Amino acid sequence: MNYICVECKSTFPLESHKWKCDCGGLLNLEYEKKLIDFNITSSSRNHSLWKYIDALPFNEEDVWQDVTMGEGDTPLIKLAENLYAKAEYYMPTLSFKDRGVAVLIAMAKKLGIDRVVADSSGNAGSSIAAFGARAGIQCDIFVADSTSDKKIKQIEAHGAVIHKIPGTREDVANAAIAMVEETNLFYASHIYNPLFWEGTKTYVYEIYEQMDGQLPEAFIIPVGNGTLLMGAYIALQELLENGQIDKMPKILAVQATACAPIQKAFVDGSTVVDSVENKGTLAEGIAIAAPARGAEILKAVRATDGDIITITDEETSEARKELARKGVYVEITAAVNYAAYSRYIEKYPDLKNQKVVLPLCGAGIKSN
Ligand SMILES: *Cc1c(COP(=O)(O)O)cnc(C)c1O
Ligand SMILES: [Zn+2]
Numbered sequence: 001m002n003y004i005c006v007e008c009k010s011t012f013p014l015e016s017h018k019w020k021c022d023c024g025g026l027l028n029l030e031y032e033k034k035l036i037d038f039n040i041t042s043s044s045r046n047h048s049l050w051k052y053i054d055a056l057p058f059n060e061e062d063v064w065q066d067v068t069m070g071e072g073d074t075p076l077i078k079l080a081e082n083l084y085a086k087a088e089y090y091m092p093t094l095s096f097k098d099r100g101v102a103v104l105i106a107m108a109k110k111l112g113i114d115r116v117v118a119d120s121s122g123n124a125g126s127s128i129a130a131f132g133a134r135a136g137i138q139c140d141i142f143v144a145d146s147t148s149d150k151k152i153k154q155i156e157a158h159g160a161v162i163h164k165i166p167g168t169r170e171d172v173a174n175a176a177i178a179m180v181e182e183t184n185l186f187y188a189s190h191i192y193n194p195l196f197w198e199g200t201k202t203y204v205y206e207i208y209e210q211m212d213g214q215l216p217e218a219f220i221i222p223v224g225n226g227t228l229l230m231g232a233y234i235a236l237q238e239l240l241e242n243g244q245i246d247k248m249p250k251i252l253a254v255q256a257t258a259c260a261p262i263q264k265a266f267v268d269g270s271t272v273v274d275s276v277e278n279k280g281t282l283a284e285g286i287a288i289a290a291p292a293r294g295a296e297i298l299k300a301v302r303a304t305d306g307d308i309i310t311i312t313d314e315e316t317s318e319a320r321k322e323l324a325r326k327g328v329y330v331e332i333t334a335a336v337n338y339a340a341y342s343r344y345i346e347k348y349p350d351l352k353n354q355k356v357v358l359p360l361c362g363a364g365i366k367s368n
Contacts, residue, residue, distance in 0.1 A: 001031040001057050003194070006296070014111060014195075019180065019187040026292065029194045031057065035242055042209050048072045049099055049202040055238070056103060056198055064106040067135045071098040072202055076210045076357070079326065083341060084216065084357045086207060089330060093130045093154070094363035095123035099203060100196035100227055104188055105131040107195050113137060116188035119176035121169060121224070121284055122151035123362055124190045129160035132188075139188070142176040144169060148284070148367055168278060170290050191225045191292050200231025201238075207357055208239060215239070217354035218250040220337050220344065222361060223262055223308070224286035226297040229253060233300040251306035252356075253297075254340035256283040256313070261290065262297055263308040271295060282313045285333030285362065309347070315339040320364075329364030337361070 002011040003018055007025030012018045021027060034054045044051040049072025050064060058064050069092040077085045088096035105128065108116055118128045119142035132139040139160040143152065144167070155162055163179075165172045173191075180187040190196045208215055215236075221229045229251060239245045255263045258281035265273040273294025281287050291297065301308060311319075319342070320335035337358040345351050 001029060003027040004030040014107065017184070017186050019189060019192045026192065026296075027194055029057075029198070033238060036205065038205075038209050038213060038244070041205075049102070049199065049206070052202050052205050055201075055205070057195070058106065058110070062106075063110045064102070067106040067109060067131060068102060069098075069131075069134065071102045073206060076207065077328065077360075079328075079338075082352065082355050084355065085328065085338075085360050086203065086357055087328075087360050088203075089334075089360055089363035093123070093127045094366060095127065095331075096200070096203065096228055096359060096361050097124045097127040097190065098131070100124075100190055100199035100231065101127040101131050103199035104128075104190070104193055104195045105135050105137065108137055108186055108188060109135045111186075113186045116140070116186045117176050117180050117183070118142070118188040118190070119173050120190070121287065122147050123285060123366070125160075126151055126154040126158075128188055129155045129158035132160065133158040140179065140185070142172050142179075144172050146284075150366055150368075169288060170275070190227050196227055197231040197234055200228050201235035202231075203228060203359070204232045204235035204239070208244070211355075213244070215245055215249045216357045218252050218306075218344075218351065218356045220252045220254060220340050220356060220358035222286050222333070222336050222340075222359070223253045223255055223291075223297060224288040225291050226262075226293050228359065228361070229297055229300060230293060233304070236304065248304050251301050251304045252340070252344050253301050253306060253308040254336055255308065255310050256281040256286055256316070256336065257310040258313070259287040259289055260310045261288075262294055263310050265294065265298055266301065266308045271298060273298065283311075283316055283333040283336050284367075285331070286336065307344075307347075309340060309343055311336050311339045311343065315343075323360075324364070328360060330360050331362040331364055331366040333367070334359070334361040
């Protein structure tokens with residue numbers, strides 16, 4: 001397995017600790033993919049994402065065994081006729097980020113790394129801190145000084161060093177990158193390191209298995225940096241290439257109205273994403289004004305004949321209340337997806353007659 005530059009196609013071994021090509025290009029992964037036998041995985045005694053070990057960059061007997069906390073295999077809850085919600089708040093650190101982090105931190109351990117740097121708007125940081133603690137890897141986590149107290153406490157509880165950075169989310173990322181450049185430490189970035197998607201792709205595998213070898217017509221997916229979206233798209237491509245599905249489901253993406261650079265580029269018909277000003281939103285988990293993987297995200301949404309809409313804070317707050325009245329308590333950012341469902345069925349009335357899955361990305365107690 002190698003990193004491969006999306007621009008110039010140079011390859012680098014994982015041991016290189018590269019997070020970007022010398023040409024400035026972002027890195028993806030290059031490796032031989034193996035077919036998953038869902039008949040076997042569906043009866044596996046391993047009730048975590050690691051039952052898909054054949055499709056992950058590890059062997060059966062490998063360091064992941066010392067790192068896993070049973071992440072994955074989350075329930076699919078029927079919210080309404082044709083609408084299913086995947087309860088990602090059942091994860092060890094209460095958000096879907098554990099999918100990507102478990103894989104990324106297990107690989108760091110396999111590579112013999114004992115200290116990593118990361119930056120986050122919250123949930124990725126608490127996940128890296130937790131899995132880092134479990135793997136015996138010291139973590140330096142950069143967050144915006146405006147990040148929810150609860151998320152910061154969660155990170156600190158695991159013994160990570162917190163760096164609170166004033167300014168924008170981009171300032172936070174730049175501070176983390178400056179430390180990486182200075183120290184040559186491993187950058188455990190959920191945005192730059194494509195190993196993260198190897199974990200998030202299991203989101204789609206699980207749904208395929210839970211729906212008895214079928215997928216919904218559409219996936220509603222929130223987009224900040226696009227780490228769930230990119231992982232989901234990789235899995236969709238694999239299932240299609242392997243003949244395990246015969247049609248690509250649509251990716252119906254959603255951003256917050258106050259910070260929607262990808263939606264803007266989508267509507268403008270652009271293939272690149274220009275950064276916007278983050279005008280401030282309750283949906284802190286997806287408020288990414290300059291998404292590094294913007295071009296790839298646009299390509300993925302378009303390749304599925306999908307769409308991107310935006311949701312206001314009022315709609316998000318209302319959706320969060322409605323979900324709670326159905327017994328489902330999510331953090332504010334996660335309510336965006338339920339609000340998006342209402343808007344998408346207005347926009348595409350036929351969608352009501354089709355199966356749709358949305359993620360419940362993070363637990364209600366994470367936000368106020
Ligand atoms: C991380 C996160 C998202 C969005 O993920 P991206 O990878 O930034 O697109 C959405 N909701 C919650 C709760 C998150 O933690
Ligand atoms: Zn390159």
